[in-house]
Amino acid sequence: MNIEGKVALVTGGSRGIGAAVAVRLAGNGADVALTYRNNADDVVERIKALGRRVVAIRAESEDPAAVAAAVDEAVGTLGRLDVLVNNAAAFITGPVEELGVEEFDRTFAVNVRAPFVAVKAALPHLGDGGRIINVGSNVADRAVFPGLSLYSASKAALVGLTKALARELGPRGITVNLVVPGPTNTDLAPEEGPYAEVIRGFTALGRFAEADEVAAAVAYLASDEARYSTGAQLHVDGGFTS
Template identity: 45%
Template sequence: MSTLVGKVALVTGGSRGIGADIARHLARDGAEVIITFAHDTQAADKVLADIHQYGRRGEAIQADIADASTIAPVIERVIKRYGGLDILVNNAGYMDISGTPLQDIPLETVNQTIMVNIRGAFLFAQHASTHLREGGRIINIGSCVGRHVPGSGLTLYAMSKSAIIGLTKGLARDLGSKGITVNQISPGPINTDMNPVNGPNAEFWCNLTSLGRYGTTNEIAAVASFLASSDAAFITGAEIAVDGGTNS
């Protein structure tokens, strides 16, 4: 496939899980792909090697999304080195998996969740919006719990992901006149390090789906590649559930 040849894509949180497979798919489809990562240099290098195997240019930029001052320099570096930007995938996210009761969640955890999941996505979109070329794409990765919270212990994460719905719809209106589309993918239970298919909560999540199974990162990435393509040019402001029927 070569539907994205000549396009430049930036995937935040692209060193593992959903972000890593989105980066690979975009490269497979022809895009030059830049990823950001927080800590794991080895994982980022592996994704970068896969991008290069497709014959595409790309690089991995270490950035702490919780630090607002790091975001504009990432966009500026991409523009300077690649001459422009066509696709932004806001994938970087944070979820507290400590199981701390609601009443005991520390302010530090609240701030980290908001700064990465909400503020980070907003700022990346804000800074990218002045550089995205005609026909540009912003793809936000939300969550099925942004619409429906199936159990306790998810309040903070659900709050942050429900905000992405408003971000997506607002950006679609603000950027539509420039020919830029903005859409959201809301995954259900996906087999990742954070929520593995053999983890302690697997049975709970599988039972929530209509299909009785976890999804794969590849299934999310395939939808992202479609939204990045010209075939999706008339889709904007949409929230696409890739959740196996979790919220059906």
Template identity: 45%
Template sequence: MKTLENKVALITGGSRGIGAAIARKLAAEGAKISITYQNNDVMANQLVDEINSAGGSAVAIQADSGLAEQAIAAVQLTVKHFGGLDILVNNAGIAVYDHISKLSLEQYDRVMDVNVKGVFASVQAAVTHLKQGGRIITIGSCQADRMPDVGGSLYAMSKSALIGLTKGFARDLGPLGITSNLIQPGPVDTDMNPAGSEHAAGQLALMAQNSFGRPEDIASMVAFIAGPEAHFVTGASLTIDGGTNC
């Protein structure tokens, strides 16, 4: 028996990188998958075709997580397509790095809209559909706790806000049997932060393990938290970063 058989999961920003790995892993565990994407419908549809061809069930929804009404609509469309919702994975996020003297208020608004407001709107929309055993899982960053780089103030702030939201959601929804947890990855080898980039050496120097994580590493943690064995885990910030700055 697959651990997520007949469950419905929505993964925001699920067309590539960590989000796509999460979609594949949850589908392999039996979940019906809904992913959102902002612009790249080709990658999103390729992933949907891959999951469906392997015997799963998946759909892609175009949505900008920085626009609350689109984040809410993605939840509603998922419920309409699959008849319910059991797992919400808030994965969509953006990173803007620059010295504090150069960051604009427009950049502030965009980062907070995607990384924080979009999470809040998605969860609020999902609450009316989640039932006993429901899961809210948010992807944050180890930089919420430790910021070693110049220019990371805005990104770190947005990811730190998710710690408070996660704990608040856990308190509000615990009596309903719904858990809320935050996963905080460190350096992960994706197209946005490749292990072979010019910035990789500096990141590796901060890590206890001398290698980047894989998207599948994060996906495995998500699958565990989404499954029945993690029913007693809630309000937690779970760091998976190879010992970055430990």
């Protein structure tokens, strides 16, 4: 899955799955730009240690102008763009009676509008062989707990966006795919958290994924080996949706 000499932009690349993706792409030969909200020093140092160029861009995914500017800064600093990974997400949960328009707007702004804006900004720079990889969620297919209405709906919308973009951009040689993580051991969803045992019970493999396992799927879709895959959903969910 060599992507030597390519340039990738990973949104929300400072922690969890996003950080694992950024480091994995760098390990496979790419220079990497990543967006973050708070601090990205650890990921930046890990990528530098791999001998790759890296730029960290502070950007709020809720702000469309910031998303577009991040794409422009990535291209301006690293010289090109070959791979866009839309990973940043807002995880807002709660009973539907307690969720308002503000929570709805923020969820869809980050989880759906931001990928749309990033794609629009990236398209002038993506040529034949360009890759767009969206990071979805298993709860778009199977919402096993209450309180997931906004998050599940937004991730389901991302499925539709991925498929429609794949059809539209295929003639330009650009693939668009969706990686669908299941329960993943991160600081936001630790494998020893309060509901972890119940969540493990929903998977066929009986465990959480490690972020590196999700990153491996992204790396595959970013590589030339996946050149005939587009509009696809690649589940890395341990059989959660089986």
